[in-house]
Amino acid sequence: MKLSRSLIAGAALLMAATSFTASAEDNVTLRYMPSHGGISAHELADALGYFKGTGITIKNVGYASGGPESLFALASGNIEIGSAATPAVINAIASGNKFVAAYPTNGIDDETKSIFYVREDSPIKTVKDLAGKSIAINTLGAHLDYTLREALHQVNLPERAARPVVVPGPQLEQTLRSGQVDVAAFGYWQTTFEGAARSKGGLRPVFNDTEVLGPIAGGFTVLSADFVKQHPQAARDFVIQSARALDFSRENPEKTREILARQLKARGENPELAQYFTGYGVRPGGRAEDHDIQFWIDILERGGVINKGQLKTSDILLKV
Structure with missing residues (x-):
């Protein structure tokens, strides 16, 4: 089922704003699932007090292993804030979910990227050497999975030439060093784990997603279309204040790391990981562009995952 154009256009108008002034429509609790070792823009916005006066309360309901799990919880009504890699979001909408x-x-750029590592003594030197090898990724059907497929495609190998293995972010380094997999992929949202692993030596990067995909949004925060319709002011404030937090992070990287360290400690994680946080890699104002979506629509159409012309960027991307 496609999202109606009128709903998307209406939501876009409701969310358009020229300032960061918050005005509460009603009191709304938005549940979400955090990622190990990281902090989302809405968590940062909450820590900075940006939701005060908006009527918005965000509530952590437990970790997500990856984007698909987050989208499933959103579709089931167990959370209000989903988060997933772009191809997973497109797949979910193509399957009939009313998501925005x-x-x-x-985003991925020269500073923030997903990196595919091998052990220093590995014979793997290039993407072509990945054929038949095991690759640790956090989840199937999301960013690392599709980045791997596209990397193989670009060197004229079958997209399934390598074997992805699901490994939670906190165990990526150990799984690679112990030889249980040939390659471990640290996602752009797992720069804390990547930095900690790199600091110990003995690992070597083979390629990263920026080399394969170019600068592009890696994933999106996802709301249900019904939520936007029912709570337009809360949705508007949520987007504005989260984007404001993204800008804060770019302008205040050290302060952001301090906040992340406190968040990790409060969640029972290792606060020392915060020193390796490289930022969000997004454009100023949290802006998205059509290319962020169209790139993956083209790839999914090429692979027959979605039908040609089934979706357009306007069916998916909410312009702010």
Whole structure:
């Protein structure tokens, strides 16, 4: 089922704003699932007090292993804030879910990227050497999975030439060093784990997603279209204040790391990981562009995952 153009256009108008002034429509609790080792823009916005006066309360309901799990919880009504890689979001909408990609959660660029590592003594030197090898990724059907497929495609190998293995972010380094997999992929949202692993030595990067995809939004915060319709002011304030937090992070990286360290400690994680946080890699204002979506629509059409012309960027991307 496609989202109606009128709903998307209406939501876009409701969310358009020229200032960061908040005005509460009603009191709304938005549940979400955090990622190990990281902090989302809405978590940062909450820590900075940006939701005060908006009537918005956000509530952590437990970790998500990856974007698909987050989208499933959103579709089931167990959370109000989803987050997933762009191809997973497109797949979910193509399958009939009434979702809206509200703003990029992260982007990939020269500073923030997903990196595919091997052990220093590995014979793997290039993408072509990945054929038949096992690749640790956090989840199937999301960013790392599709980045791997596209990397193989670009060197004229079958997209399934390598074997992805699901490994939670906190165990990526150990799984690679112990030889349980040939390659471990640290996602752009897992720069804390990547930095910690790199600091110990003995690992070597083979390629990263920026080399394969170019600068692009890696994933999106996702709201249900019904939520936007029922709570337009809360949705508007949520997007505006989260985008404001993205800008804060770019302008205040050290302060952001301090906040992340406190968040990790409060969640029972290792606060030392915060020193390796490289930022969100998004454009100023959390802006998305049609290319962020169209790139993946083209790839999914090429692979027969969605039908040609089934979706357009306007069916998915909420302009702010």
